[in-house]
Amino acid sequence: MLKVHIGSFGYNNRDILKNISFEVAKGEHVALMGESGSGKSTLLKVIYGMLHVEDGSIFWGDQQALGPNFNLVPGEPYMKYLAQDFDLMPYITVEENIGQFLSVFERETHRQRIDALLALIEMEAFAKTKVQQLSGGQQQRVALARVLAQEPEILLLDEPFGHIDNFKRNSLRRKLFPYLKEKGITVLTASHDLDDVLPYAERTIVLEKGEVIANQKTRKLYKTPPNHYVASLFGEVSEVPIQLLKSYAKIERSVLVYPHEFKVSNTSGVRVEVKHSFFKGEHYLNEGRAEDGTLLYFNTPKKQTKGQSVFLNVSLKTINKRLHVEQTAST
Numbered sequence: 454m455l456k457v458h459i460g461s462f463g464y465n466n467r468d469i470l471k472n473i474s475f476e477v478a479k480g481e482h483v484a485l486m487g488e489s490g491s492g493k494s495t496l497l498k499v500i501y502g503m504l505h506v507e508d509g510s511i512f513w514g515d516q517q518a519l520g521p522n523f524n525l526v527p528g529e530p531y532m533k534y535l536a537q538d539f540d541l542m543p544y545i546t547v548e549e550n551i552g553q554f555l556s557v558f559e560r561e562t563h564r565q566r567i568d569a570l571l572a573l574i575e576m577e578a579f580a581k582t583k584v585q586q587l588s589g590g591q592q593q594r595v596a597l598a599r600v601l602a603q604e605p606e607i608l609l610l611d612e613p614f615g616h617i618d619n620f621k622r623n624s625l626r627r628k629l630f631p632y633l634k635e636k637g638i639t640v641l642t643a644s645h646d647l648d649d650v651l652p653y654a655e656r657t658i659v660l661e662k663g664e665v666i667a668n669q670k671t672r673k674l675y676k677t678p679p680n681h682y683v684a685s686l687f688g689e690v691s692e693v694p695i696q697l698l699k700s701y702a703k704i705e706r707s708v709l710v711y712p713h714e715f716k717v718s719n720t721s722g723v724r725v726e727v728k729h730s731f732f733k734g735e736h737y738l739n740e741g742r743a744e745d746g747t748l749l750y751f752n753t754p755k756k757q758t759k760g761q762s763v764f765l766n767v768s769l770k771t772i773n774k775r776l777h778v779e780q781t782a783s784t
């Protein structure tokens with residue numbers, strides 16, 4: 454069990470992390486989400502021991518992870534951190550970079566391990582290429598193999614596919630996350646990308662301005678987000694005042710609705726004027742303005758004409774599920 458407790462941490466007397474307390478079970482994969490600047494990288498660096506935290510402690514089981522004031526080289530042997538900058542040796546080859554951390558006592562398995570890691574990151578063809586000749590995305594993949602070669606018990610990933618194009622990103626995450634699960638590695642992944650989070654992370658912790666505002670099973674968080682900020686991390690979302698959907702409702706509440714949850718009708722529902730219709734591949738995402746000025750985002754299979762009126766409906770099931778959401782100033 455990884456136990457993280459941070460009373461406060463700041464740079465230059467400015468508090469960045471506040472009152473953070475959470476645990477990650479052995480072998481669990483937890484995502485760390487939050488808007489840019491919310492403190493995700495800082496939190497990973499504190500856990501890894503790159504930043505000294507006066508007011509707080511990090512434990513792995515009963516071992517305390519000590520910060521830079523205690524360790525000459527940051528980090529603990531059982532924990533690895535894949536940073537946004539890759540920390541590679543540029544003048545040696547890809548396989549040498551990966552092999553550097555494999556034990557010399559494992560001569561027979563050395564080649565096999567390198568080959569398996571090269572296959573995992575889909576870089577077999579670049580084994581003998583010097584790292585300095587690789588693209589940013591390729592270097593990120595080598596950096597990943599390099600941390601995996603060290604067989605960590607805990608892996609901290611900071612935007613692990615940030616430099617990798619969509620094509621490779623999809624196949625890489627489909628291989629990497631099941632690999633980590635199979636090896637029983639405890640993973641904490643900071644990411645903006647819901648495709649890293651929804652299919653793979655059992656639990657998601659959300660940071661807002663350096664504080665944990667949600668810590669829940671990922672599916673539950675997606676289905677019943679506590680507020681607009683959390684829901685918007687999962688994509689476009691509309692905050693719909695309940696009176697707009699049910700004019701008889703007497704409560705000052707709003708309901709969070711994802712674009713695919715609106716049903717479009719030509720005759721009844723909330724009337725909106727189409728403002729924009731964006732091509733999204735297998736559907737269009739539309740922005741519509743209701744008569745009270747509320748902007749609603751809804752999907753349709755076909756392009757909608759600007760200025761046209763459509764009627765939107767939300768199922769009672771969705772309304773009931775999300776009704777607890779407080780109305781915020783952002784509507």
Ligand SMILES: Nc1ncnc2c1ncn2[C@@H]1O[C@H](COP(=O)(O)OP(=O)(O)OP(=O)(O)O)[C@@H](O)[C@H]1O
Nearest residue numbers: 464465469487488489490491492493494495496643
């Ligand atoms: N070395 C530093 N010195 C001073 N302030 C810093 C330093 N590193 C980060 N910060 C500040 O700390 C806050 C949190 O930054 P951090 O990088 O942890 O956010 P993040 O959630 O990881 O953002 P992103 O998603 O953009 O990577 C920001 O306001 C940032 O400007």
